[in-house]
Amino acid sequence: MTVKQISSIFPAVALLILVSCNSGADKTPAAGTDTDSAATTNGAVVRELPHVKTEPVEYEDGIKTFNSIAAFDSANAGKKPIVLIIPEWWGVTDYVKDRAKQIAELGYFAMVVDMYGGGKVLSNPKDAGNEAMKYYKNPQLAQERFDNALAIARSYPQADTSRIAAIGYCFGGTMVLNMARLGERLKGVVSFHGGLENHGITARKGGIIPSVLVLNGDADSFVPVSTVNEFKKEMEAANASMQFIGYPNAKHAFTNPGATALGEKFKLDIKYDEAADKASWEEMKKFLEKIFQ
Template identity: 45%
Template sequence: MKTLLLSLMAAASASAALVEKTVEYDQGGTTLEGFHVYDDAVSGKRPAVLVIHQWTGLTDYEKGRARQLAELGYNVFAADIYGKGVRPARPDAAKEAGKYKGDRDLFRARLKAGLEVLQKEEHTDTAKIAAIGYCFGGTGVLELARSGADIAGVVSFHGGLDAAEGKAAEKGGVKAKVLVLHGAEDPNVPTDQVLAFGKEMVEAGVDWQFVGYGGAVHAFTQKMAGNDNSKGAAYNEKADKRSWEAMKVFFAEIFE
């Protein structure tokens, strides 16, 4: 593991020669448009990360996070759940996100399609894949884990934790390790949902971790959310930095 970390750090510091491209792919007859990025200073196959967007679709925010991950030496694909050109602003974003939260089979199919793009990419070490997601995407990566996807781990940043009826994690059915990074004062994820999620994970025998950040509400990693906690969604610099470090520690473990 130490060798892997040293090689990734060396690559990141060498020359961040990032290669980026837009990738079109299909699911169920719908054209999707994702974003692929990697550092060509790293040679050969490497651990890979799938990034799932928040409720306004794949934006510069997720692309920025993808670049950060690529600079750490990972092969990264930011998936598109909604479809090419579907990038709704508020309040339409809630309606679009609701389509997938209300149809978890469709949600899982779109998540799987993005994962398959990353799995087939030539730079991916298919034994070392993780998925991360923000808000809507945080809900998404948990759905990916519940579906039994054969990946090393998932990280949910301020995502919804509820399982749809009949879609909860099944005993022995979750292969991925799970890390949930949560705003302890997030009004969108009430305490009963947190407790129900913990019960679900325990009963399914999942290897899971949960970190709650005091003073943080929903969307705490996103500067575009503003800084007014009373609105229920706001950026929190401390929680943002702490959660990113927690993710890196988690990756060091699951990619060992």
């Protein structure tokens, strides 16, 4: 079944297409990318989640077309808090789609934010870095992309529009922190091994509305101690409700099982850390439960 909905949520008329629902989605407990591509899962055996429904989502902003997925527990008829997920700089990979399924299994309405447009997936650090830099340099563009995705998530009958959070991985972690700095009216944001620099949009005192949870690798060479200290000072000056958790020996991208192979392939200081992955996921679960009470 295909459902089309015309909406005026964007400056131009937006088109929302919810295509062919899949009621028997798979989930890898901590899905990752394989050794050759940032776009595919790591080949682990997956288990069936009969109640988690995934729906491809396509929408437009008058300039670009965006492709993503939404996921939710179809066995639960009630409205579910919204959790938007901003991916790593690789784009809308299978890894982040699997994370959306995991979020849905927890009882939330999950949707991946397609920041780049077209559901783009990039396979090397040079292209990924060039694409991501557009949103580091232009936080307002990032916020526009976030708001467009949020408007689509809000349009689902399964979504509780009064309870909204955002989580992000690496690049996505930076983006959700920037959404908080820009005053997005969210219950909370969670950054998994995200960059902490504010890129010129220092948080105003009292200007951060959501609670903030930062899950950081203590051995992350992309986030030195000096940057961590500056970030903590910024959050303190802004009177933000912020919790910062560091994981000893964990490097950048510690939640992605494909990170180690990608690091070796591209000579990047990134590595999967199973203990930090599981521990940080549990912290996120507790955080979401608390903010959505």
